Amino acid sequence: MSPTKISRSGNVAPKKAVSAKIDIDSLKKKLTANKTQERVDTTLPEEPEDKQNEKQSEQDEFSKQVTSFKELDLQPDILDAIEKLNFSTPTPIQAQSLPHSLQGRDIIGIAQTGSGKTAAFAIPILQALWEAQTPYFACVLAPTRELAYQIRETFDALGVNMGLRCSTIVGGMDMMEQAKELMRKPHVIVATPGRLMDHLENTKGFSLKALKYLVMDEADRLLDMEFGPVLDKILNIIPRERRTYLFSATLTSKVEKLQRASLIDPVKIAVNDKYSTVDTLIQTLMVVPDGYKNTYLIYLLNEYVGKSVIVFARTCAHAQKVALLARILGFSAIPLHGQLTQAQRLGALNKFKSGDKQILVATDVAARGLDIPSVDLVVNYDIPTDSKAYIHRVGRTARAGRSGKSVSLVTQYDLELILRIEKVIDMKLPKEVPNKNEILALHDSVDRATAQAVSKVKEFHSKRKFKKKD
Template identity: 70%
Template sequence: MSTKVGSITKIKKSKKTDVKDLAEKIKRNALLKQKKQQEEAQSSSSSSSDSKKEVETVKEIAITPDDELKFKTFAQLNLVPELMESIQQMKYTKPTPIQSEAIPYALEGKDIIGLAVTGSGKTAAFAIPILQALWESQSPYFGLVLAPTRELAYQIKETFDALGSSMGVRSVCIVGGMDMMDQARDLMRKPHIVVATPGRIMDHLEHTKGFSLKSLQYLVMDEADRLLDMDFGPALDKILKIIPTKRTTYLFSATMTNKIEKLQRASLQNPVRVAVSTKYQTADNLIQSMMLVSDGYKNTYLIHLLNELSGKSVIIFTRTCAHSQRTALLARILGFSAVPLHGQLSQGQRLGALNKFKSGVANILVATDVAARGLDIPSVDAVINYDIPTDSKAYIHRVGRTARAGRSGKSISLVTQYDLEMYLRIESVLGKKLPKDPSPEREVLQALHHHVDKAAAEAIRQTKDFHEKRTRRNKGGDDRDREER
């Protein structure tokens, strides 16, 4: 009996021990779990802090016109003699504010976000540091410059060619509207600098055998805010995945958007942000005004203005390709030397029109916003907004075609009753009211209106013929005024 009781007692003690051990085990597991959660929380907090730190490492430098330049002559930069020779040949006497602030940081190998009004020398601000670094490396596919329009891409290539002329720099321009096979041959010659529109360079990365950007050292996005628009997003994302993450990146633009801020966090390493202008700013030496236009008299007001600006170099901006073609024809019929520039022209026609305007063969360029970005035509005396842009940034870029590199310039916007809302929005963004130009005398307008109306009818007929011929030539073609290729 006593043996049985002892046995029962042992069992009870054993059960108590098991329960105690189990409780201890549960407690230990709970403590381990709590410790693990704390570590994860600390890790997450640290990661968040690092992420925040990464954003905060953007060094902000705002420059006002009164600030002293960081360097006053290019000779102070210790550039290679060959590059200095080209700078002197191009008559770059002293740096612009964006060049003065951005170039020294770029020469140190920093990533740059450069913000400055159009015509302030942004192209040289990124070309000079790249060419200086190229002198040491001499490797092919050293730099890729992305631009939103074909015309801007050609212009950037010209700047690299001029600055690199004494260094033997090989560059190539890869844009839509040109033969892919010819471009592939150019790429196989292993150029140092590739200037391209995003869609077309992506085409070559996917389809041109032997072409790769795996050794790329420099990426530049000029007019970066435009490149981040929906049209370019997919191609840009693919390019960023293909090219090396270890590289130097420059973003340059006249206007800043939140999209650039996102890209800045994703693609730049401890960048320096150099801002010579505020978010939306026009040149100080630009005289801006508006003219209220009676319904049905817009063409008459335009021709009156062209008479007033006779002999001057003028860019007229329209909203659509059809308006650009028709308005150029209207001006031509009435005896003005005008050429159109828009997305429905072939690449050869577009470059031809631009060259005629630059050389002075034609003194009036009638363009869509394809000409609003980055084009450097120093001698433009006036810009006329025939159609008010729907986007305030587009207005900044349009009027930035005049009053460049310290010269004075004038912009006039023709505002109908239907444009008032858009125009008031632009004034709100600019932070000022623009003066109103007096309308021409009624007798002058009436005398002009009859001739303009007849010419407008003929211009409409010729524009219709242009579109019909183009449709027959390019059946099923894409008429959108875009530059994705």
């Protein structure tokens, strides 16, 4: 039996759901065996800026800095919920925006990922709802289903003492069940724009004519995903007399246009003036020879056995293949991407958050906004073509003051992309050189496992196509 993996800090990795470090000799025997090998679950689905303003909006000259939530004259039940969530002091975006939003001002909040934006808009909405207690009081629009569910969790936690009714309305779920939920008249609706518009057009008795608060979270991402026309329709339906919060990681020309169309005399809060990563994040790259990317990835997973790892791939096909590859080699991996059903996506995310699965192989659907605690390592298996996506990816680790690490696997075809990223983050990524002997020892076994993974993905797709024809 392989010895327990010891972390670099000297702590013994937990035993629950921990993969043993690969034994090369036994792995070779396992992979060369014919059909006596246990089948691996292949229930994986099929694959299917604007130029940034150099100067972001300056924050309000008279912005009041608060150092405690108790300074904000919040309702006791909300303060009690904040305390139970261990929100000790407001984050910069909260400290600068809350004094204005609580006074009824529209807000444009520009802040990097993991900055506490959700609470920055949830708290003033709940404070206002305390007095009103009316249905369909607020609507939050999010670009992805996962982010919508996460926002819902924050509202539920902050509104736990005030009888808050909150609904999540996203694609991939049953329309009739969602319609029934809307008929229960929730106070807050967290939705993706397309599915919300479906209900506004098709669900009898559902209307947002009494809406008091609208939030557009990750607005730059909403517009990048071509939700612009749907947002225009929603803005034409809902009341003009309302409070509006627009939160974004970047202030693009598209976001500015949306701002002009939907906000009235807003306060602009910018807590970061350029693309940036946190100081507690260690960022490196590995130069990968042609044909060795999978081997380098498995080497990294082997080094971080027992740790929490997110691997980012560019496409659904790559995410499928890499997840299967890792599982064939004995790692506790699960995929997350846009071609999974909503139930599968939520299941994958929950298993990773709970520690049941230690490796999440994801497309950029997991790069934005998701708060997954204690991620030790982020691996860029594929280098993103958008430099902003790199910042959001590596922002999944080193959150809330914790340390973390990111490693980018760079082939000869990725050099231009890396140079662009280095220019944006204003730093040169140091090279990390792996143990070449371990890489060579792993390579043949990883190649065979990769062939198995590719074969299983093809087999799954062929069965799926055959069923569709029937």
